[in-house]
Amino acid sequence: MNNVTLADLKAIPAFEQVPDEQLEWLLANGESLGAEEGEHIFEKGDPLDRTLIIIEGRLRFCAEQNGKVREVALLKAPIITGYLPYSRGTVVAGYGECIDKCRGLYVKKDKVQEAIKLHYELTAALVHTMTTRVRDFTSLQQQNEKMFALGKLSAGLAHELNNPASAISRGASSLQNQIKRLPDIFKEVAALDIAPDKLDTINQILISKTHQTDRPTLSIMQRADLEDELSDWLNGHGIKDFDIAENLTEFGFTPDDLDHMNNCTPQPQLGVVLDWMSNYLLQEKMVSDIKESSARISELVSSVKTFTHMDRDTDKQPLDIHAGIRNTLTMLNYKLRKGNIEVVENFDLKLPLVKALAGELNQVWTNMIDNAIDAMEENGKGVLTISTKLDRDFVCVYIKDDGVGIPEDVQSQVFDPFFTTKDMGKGTGLGLDVVTRIIRQHNGTVKVASVPGNTEFTVCFPLNDN
Incomplete structure (x- = not known):
C-alpha cells in the first residue's frame, strides 16, 4: 500500500x-x-x-x-x-x-x-504538464544554443582582437625605443656640414619614398634579393649596420637611391645621415602599423555593434542583406582562417532592400555559415560560396560548401528541433530550427540540397512583406 x-x-x-x-x-x-x-x-x-x-x-x-x-x-x-x-x-x-x-x-x-x-480531466492535466515541460525544456535548449554560439563567436572575436592589440603594444614599444635615440642622433646630424642643395636632394628622396602610394608589393624572394643588394652596397661603403638595409628595403630604396645619397653626403657623413633616415623610416612604419591595427579594432567593434544592432528598433527595417552577411563573416573570420576555408562572394550588389529584423537575420547567417564551416572541418580545408540574386519577387541567398554533405536519409529532418548530425557536445540541434522559425517570421522559405562535396542552403525573402 x-x-x-x-x-x-x-x-x-x-x-x-x-x-x-x-x-x-x-x-x-x-x-x-x-x-x-x-x-x-x-x-x-x-x-x-x-x-x-x-x-x-x-x-x-x-x-x-x-x-x-x-x-x-x-x-x-x-x-x-x-x-x-x-x-x-x-x-x-x-x-x-x-x-x-x-x-x-x-x-x-x-x-x-x-x-x-x-478519465478526461486526469488526461488533460497530464497533457498540460507535458506541454509545460516541453516549453520549458525548449526554452532552456534555445538558451544553451545561444550561449554555445556566443561562446564560439566570443572565442573567435578574442583572437581577432588580440592580434591588432598585440601589434599596437609591440609598435608602441618599438616607437618608444626609437624616440629615445633621437637626442643622440640629433647631435650627430647637427654637427654635419651639408650644403643646402644637397639637403634638398636628401629630403626629396626621403619624402618620395615615405609618401609613395603605388609602392610595388615584393615577394619574399624579391625582398630578400633587394635587402642583399642594399647590404652589399652599405658594406662596400664602410657601413656595418645592416638593420638599415632592412628598413630601407621596407620603403623600396634601391642601390641607385643610395648612390644619390652618397653624392650628397660621402662618408663619414653618409653613415650619420642613413642612421637618422633609418630611425625616421622605422618610426614611420611603427606609426603606420599602430594606425592600421587601431583601424582593425575599430572595424571589429563596429562589426560587433552592427551584428547585435544595439541601436536599432525592434521593428522590421529595410536592410541590405549583404551588410549582415559580411558582418557575420567578420565575426567568424578566425574560425574561417583556422579551418583553411576560402570565402567566395558572388553578390548582386543591385539587389533591393529587404524589410527584416536585422538582429534575427544575423542569427540566420551565423547558424548557416557556422554549420558550413563545421561540415568542411573533416577535409581540413574548403570553399564557402555565398551568392545572392533577385528571383522574380524574391531576394535569394545561396550558401554552399564543399564539405562532407548531409546523408540523404536525414535531409528531411535537418530543420527539426533537436536534430543534429554533429558529434556529442558540438551542438544542441536547434540551430536550423531557429533559422526556420526566423525565416517563416519573415514570410520566407529555406531549403537544402546536398550530396557529398556540395551542400547548398537556399534562403528566399519576399520583396512584398505582406
Missing part, C-alpha cells in the same frame, strides 16, 4: 480541477515511491515507462551537455515528471538524483495510457 493520499494529490496545482474519483483511480493503480538523499530514482538510458509524482523532496535531473554532465533542472515537490501522455520519448536522457529524501507515487505507462480512455 502506498503512503500517498488523496489530499497529497489535490495539493498538486495540476490536479486541482481533477475529480476525486479519477485521483483515487490514480492512487489505486500507482505504486509507492521512496528514495533517500543521494539515491538515483532513474538512470540515463532507462526506458521511459512510468509517470513519477513527487509529493515531498527535491530531485535534480542531470544530463550530458557539450561533453560534460551538468545539472539540467532542479525539480522541487510537488512535481509530475517521467512519462506523460502522447510523449514520443522512449528512454531517459539523464539521471535523477534525490537532493532531499523523496516520497511519491509512480504509475506505469500502460496504466497512464488506459487513463486516456477512461
